[in-house]
Amino acid sequence: MLSIENLHAGVDDKAILKGLNLQINPGEVHAVMGPNGAGKSTLSNVLSGKPGYNITEGKVTYMGQDLLAMDPEIRAREGVFQAFQYPVEIPGVSNIYLLKAALNSIRKHQGLDEVDAMDFLTMVKDKIKLLQMDEKFLYRAVNEGFSGGEKKRNEILQAAILEPKLCVLDETDSGLDIDALKIVAEGINSLRSPDRSFLMITHYQRLLDYVEPDFVHVLADGQIVKSGGPELALELESKGYHWIEGQAA
Amino acid sequence: MVSRYIAEYESTANLLPGQSLDWLNALRAEAFTKFSTQGFPSLREEEWRYTNVSAIEKKLFSPQFNVETSTVDKQWLDTYRLENALTVVFVDGHFSKELSTLENVVDMSILGMADALEQQPELVKQYLGQAVSNEEHGFVAFNTAWFTDGLFVHIPANQILDRPIQLLHLVTQADLLATSRNILVVDEMAEVKVIETFVGVDDAYLSAAVTEVFVGKNADLTLYKMQSEGEKAYHFGGTYIKQARDSRFKHHNFAFGGLLARNDIHTDLDVASECELNGLALGIKRQHMDNHTLINHNQPHAISRELYKYVLDQRARGVFQGRVVVAEDAQKTDSEMNNRNLLLSNDSEVDTKPQLEIYADDVKCAHGVTVGQLDEKSIFYLQSRCVDEETARNMLTFAFANEMVDKVKIKALHDQLLEQLLKCFPQTGVDKAWL
Numbered sequence: 276m277l278s279i280e281n282l283h284a285g286v287d288d289k290a291i292l293k294g295l296n297l298q299i300n301p302g303e304v305h306a307v308m309g310p311n312g313a314g315k316s317t318l319s320n321v322l323s324g325k326p327g328y329n330i331t332e333g334k335v336t337y338m339g340q341d342l343l344a345m346d347p348e349i350r351a352r353e354g355v356f357q358a359f360q361y362p363v364e365i366p367g368v369s370n371i372y373l374l375k376a377a378l379n380s381i382r383k384h385q386g387l388d389e390v391d392a393m394d395f396l397t398m399v400k401d402k403i404k405l406l407q408m409d410e411k412f413l414y415r416a417v418n419e420g421f422s423g424g425e426k427k428r429n430e431i432l433q434a435a436i437l438e439p440k441l442c443v444l445d446e447t448d449s450g451l452d453i454d455a456l457k458i459v460a461e462g463i464n465s466l467r468s469p470d471r472s473f474l475m476i477t478h479y480q481r482l483l484d485y486v487e488p489d490f491v492h493v494l495a496d497g498q499i500v501k502s503g504g505p506e507l508a509l510e511l512e513s514k515g516y517h518w519i520e521g522q523a524a
Numbered sequence: 525m526v527s528r529y530i531a532e533y534e535s536t537a538n539l540l541p542g543q544s545l546d547w548l549n550a551l552r553a554e555a556f557t558k559f560s561t562q563g564f565p566s567l568r569e570e571e572w573r574y575t576n577v578s579a580i581e582k583k584l585f586s587p588q589f590n591v592e593t594s595t596v597d598k599q600w601l602d603t604y605r606l607e608n609a610l611t612v613v614f615v616d617g618h619f620s621k622e623l624s625t626l627e628n629v630v631d632m633s634i635l636g637m638a639d640a641l642e643q644q645p646e647l648v649k650q651y652l653g654q655a656v657s658n659e660e661h662g663f664v665a666f667n668t669a670w671f672t673d674g675l676f677v678h679i680p681a682n683q684i685l686d687r688p689i690q691l692l693h694l695v696t697q698a699d700l701l702a703t704s705r706n707i708l709v710v711d712e713m714a715e716v717k718v719i720e721t722f723v724g725v726d727d728a729y730l731s732a733a734v735t736e737v738f739v740g741k742n743a744d745l746t747l748y749k750m751q752s753e754g755e756k757a758y759h760f761g762g763t764y765i766k767q768a769r770d771s772r773f774k775h776h777n778f779a780f781g782g783l784l785a786r787n788d789i790h791t792d793l794d795v796a797s798e799c800e801l802n803g804l805a806l807g808i809k810r811q812h813m814d815n816h817t818l819i820n821h822n823q824p825h826a827i828s829r830e831l832y833k834y835v836l837d838q839r840a841r842g843v844f845q846g847r848v849v850v851a852e853d854a855q856k857t858d859s860e861m862n863n864r865n866l867l868l869s870n871d872s873e874v875d876t877k878p879q880l881e882i883y884a885d886d887v888k889c890a891h892g893v894t895v896g897q898l899d900e901k902s903i904f905y906l907q908s909r910c911v912d913e914e915t916a917r918n919m920l921t922f923a924f925a926n927e928m929v930d931k932v933k934i935k936a937l938h939d940q941l942l943e944q945l946l947k948c949f950p951q952t953g954v955d956k957a958w959l
Contacts, residue, residue, distance in 0.1 A: 376915070
């Protein structure tokens with residue numbers, strides 16, 4: 276599904292990712308952990324096409340296509356979904372409007388007709404229950420005045436409606452209390468399927484107690500320095516990132 | 525420079541309404557003297573330093589006294605006529621009874637100003653020139669000297685009007701001067717909604733309207749203005765409000781049309797009265813959109829809220845001057861003023877000048893101004909949700925402006941405003957059916 280080879284990327288003259296390699300197959304859940312400044316958010320942003328990053332070397336292949344050559348909206352329509360660490364507030368654009376615009380863009384991209392208004396509403400109301408959100412959220416402006424937990428839930432709601440092939444979750448667990456974390460984790464788990472893959476970027480191990488990954492990778496100084504199974508996360512938790520950083524150096 | 529206007533005035537003065545009223549003749553004479561010596565406002569006047577009206581001086585716009593309403597394009601008129609409203613139509617500056625829908629108006633006055641001067645001169649005298657004086661500036665003096673007609677509304681105490689009153693001003697010919705003088709009197713405990721609509725041909729003309737508003741004790745008036753003049757038109761609209769104690773006044777001011785458009789909105793607040801001033805100005809091409817507001821907190825416990833938004837593209841220019849004056853006696857004043865500007869092009873420009881003058885010591889006053897472009901982070905967020913960049917920009921621009929349209933709760937007017945808003949900016953990808 277996704278293949279990242281020798282990826283070098285940075286901002287201005289500063290190199291952040293320094294030869295990153297990662298292979299994700301359909302249905303797999305990968306967790307990328309690492310200390311602050313390791314390049315976790317850069318990896319997430321480069322995959323979704325956020326402007327401002329220079330890619331100096333390497334390639335990213337998604338479903339057999341050159342991902343880096345696509346505009347951000349094309350990546351999204353092709354099934355790459357980024358759940359943001361800091362979702363943006365958009366006053367004046369309602370959640371329901373954005374969801375409809377997004378879904379219809381995907382359908383158009385796939386050569387399908389626009390979604391039927393009634394079917395759409397039924398589907399959205401179904402998914403919103405899953406995230407334990409009030410229907411009133413749909414008619415509020417995107418993320419405006421939402422609490423941290425509500426913003427993160429809203430991101431997962433969007434994923435549930437847009438049904439992406441690859442979900443990149445950028446610190447979706449940060450800033451959540453345990454109850455909110457459980458709801459978000461439940462939402463993520465409900466999206467797991469044999470043809471959908473996840474890249475979960477996180478600073479804390481706790482998310483992995485609720486969403487069990489198939490693989491755990493440690494990102495330090497712009498490279499994957501260690502990969503393993505779920506047990507690696509626990510080892511990191513007990514030994515701390517210094518242990519890995521020592522190894523990388 | 526205004527000699528041509530003076531000559532034109534002298535040749536048409538005998539056609540103006542209310543000739544038999546000495547007090548009116550005196551008021552007009554005073555205004556004419558003021559205008560003859562001072563002319564139109566100049567850039568040297570502080571309140572006009574960003575708005576140059578010398579183009580009006582260089583042309584000559586003339587009033588029309590033989591208005592033929594049978595040739596008015598009814599279809600055009602009907603696109604602006606609001607459903608369920610008592611619509612008062614003015615064609616080229618004159619009230620048209622045939623085109624108006626004023627059935628079943630009882631226990632109150634809603635009539636043309638020329639008719640009011642004949643039928644209720646004493647009542648008109650009580651109000652004309654009381655909310656604004658000829659000393660204000662050249663346009664007010666010009667209007668007082670030369671108004672050809674207008675609307676006179678008097679809602680007696682305790683009357684609550686369930687239908688809005690709409691003043692629909694049409695200009696049907698080039699080089700025309702349309703001067704209307706309107707008086708709205710809402711007595712104690714009465715409630716009414718009034719809509720001013722300005723439309724016209726796409727040739728140059730001058731529309732100069734002055735509206736004096738008197739909101740009685742604990743009375744409630746919501747005034748809407750949709751200025752959609754033709755694209756070469758000059759528009760001046762002065763709205764001057766006197767609010768009695770405990771009264772409420774809301775203004776929703778939409779400036780869409782005209783080449784150069786200036787609004788003055790001045791309100792005087794008595795004890796515990798409230799005012800809300802909302803404005804949206806859209807400018808494209810070389811449009812110049814100026815709004816000048818003044819809120820006088822004269823007495824304690826009054827509340828004022830103000831939000832003006834501008835969206836400017838291409839070479840459009842915006843001017844916002846917002847003054848709030850809190851007098852020494854106006855303790856416990858609660859005032860908030862905001863001006864938000866969205867510039868969509870490098871050549872668009874806005875001059876914004878919020879002013880707070882506070883002479884009382886126990887008050888809550890705030891003001892804020894922002895000038896900026898669309899937020900790049902928001903654009904990227906929408907792109908990451910499958911929306912292409914152009915559509916994302918349109919959605920965000922629309923959302924910014926639509927906040928003001930959304931405040932309008934009269935459905936027919938809301939839909940009309942939305943239509944005008946969508947006409948001003950490209951809206952590829954903004955699906956009206958979903959709004």
